[in-house]
Structures are given as C-alpha cells and as structure tokens.
Amino acid sequence: MNRQSPVSLPEGYLDFYKNLETWQNIQQSTLKKAYQNRPLDVQELLFSTNKPILASVNFELEPGQFKKTYSDLLLFLRKERPEIGGSLDKLENNLDHLNFDLLPVKLLEEDQQHFSALAEVLDVPVELVIFTVDHALRPYLRLWAEPYYSTIAQDDFKSWNFATICPFCGSKPHFSRIRGADGRRFMFCDRCFTEWETRNIYCIHCGNDNPHSIQYLSVDGDMAYQVYTCEECKGYIKTYDERQKGQLNDLFIANFETVYLDMLAQEKGYTSHDDN
C-alpha cells in the first residue's frame, strides 16, 4: 500500500526502515532454520504469573551468535548511513569488549543508566548504542514470539489485561489497530510483532474509559489513521482503523509512516508517556 504523507518526511526516512525490516526478516529466517519451537501454554503462564512470557521463560540466546547478528547490523548501517561511519567504527572496534550476554537484558529492562555509561566509554551517542542493540535483538524476539501470535491474539482479556505491556516481550507498544471484521482493537508490539486485544474506548495509559474524555485526531479527514487522545492523562496512541480502508500489511512501517500523527498529538500537548 502506498500513501502520501501529509507532511514531507526526510528523504530516505521510510526506505531506511523498510530496508531495516527486510534485514531483520532475513536474519529471522536464517535463525529459524536451527530453531526448535517450545510448546508453552502461554495463556496459563500469563494468567498465573502476570508477567510477560520473556520474564518467566528463559529463551536461549547464544552470546556469540548475537554478537554476529550485531556486527552484521553494523555492516547494514554502514551501507545505509555512511554519514555515521565514525561512530560505527567505534562500535566495531569495541565488539570484543561488549557484553552480548548482558546487553539484551539491559535493553528489555530499559536500563538507561547502563546504556549512558556504556555510550560514554565508547564515545558514541547513547541513542545509537540503544538503537543497535534493540534492532539486532528484534529478529530473535520475533522468532521466539511467532509460535504464540495467534494464541495471544485470541486471548480476549482472559489472561492478560495490560494494554501498555507486550505480553510476550514486555515492551511498550506505539500502535494499535481496529480489526475490520468485528471492530475489536489490538495493540501491536513493534519489537516482537505480538498483537493482543485491548478495549476500544479506553486510554491505554491510565485506563480512562469515559467516552467524553477520549477523543480522536486525524489529518485531512483521513479517518483510517487516528490518534486516540485522553484528557485525563494527556496520553495518546496511534491507531489504524481497518474498517475505513482495509487491512494494512505492515504495522511496523505504518508506525513510521504516521510520524506526522505523533507531531500533531505532541503539538497539541499530548504525550506517548514514553519516559515513564
């Protein structure tokens, strides 16, 4: 699906994310060849622990293999973003000093302090350190989560009722969709691609469900792409309504395509509460 963005995005911005996703897909399908699915009763686990699956089940990540994926991502970035070659050199030169056992854990724990300290030692912007660990880890998260996608999406609140926490990897979602067939709403995790149901007229940040203080912003009357805003906590979340224009094939890219909706919401004083 090709659509014009109402604001002009920086040149190459979307292509970069599309190429990154392609790179991740390739990594994932390579990893999949040697991967054995684990039979897990994810609903029972979520219900009994109230924790994301990754917090209660140990998925094996071999540090040497993760290092290889990470270094492959640096190669990809070197091709896509030659202007940051200096920083990429520093990461490359320090590959043997990075702790590939610990980095994924720190990323999912959102341990900002850990990454700030590391960035200072490496003399590289902290955003780049986090970005590289985050995006190198995603093929693994998707590989592990994929066998449970449909079970989790069918759960309808029986075992997981936390809209802002991905039931598989524990990350914070930035996008939801309204399903065309029945108008039910699903959160989408852009890290592991898990979807899980959430209530429709509902602020995912504070739980407000008063229809009078939940509103919808859109641009140029395009009701397929909306921002739900909440007057109680001033939070927002982007949503795609399939009833308007049919199914989207890529919610990961849709999130980047609709950066103009983030700008609109933030200009009006709303926040995605990402700092919490």
Ligand SMILES: [Zn+2]
């Ligand atoms: Zn996730």
Ligand SMILES: [Zn+2]
């Ligand atoms: Zn709210």
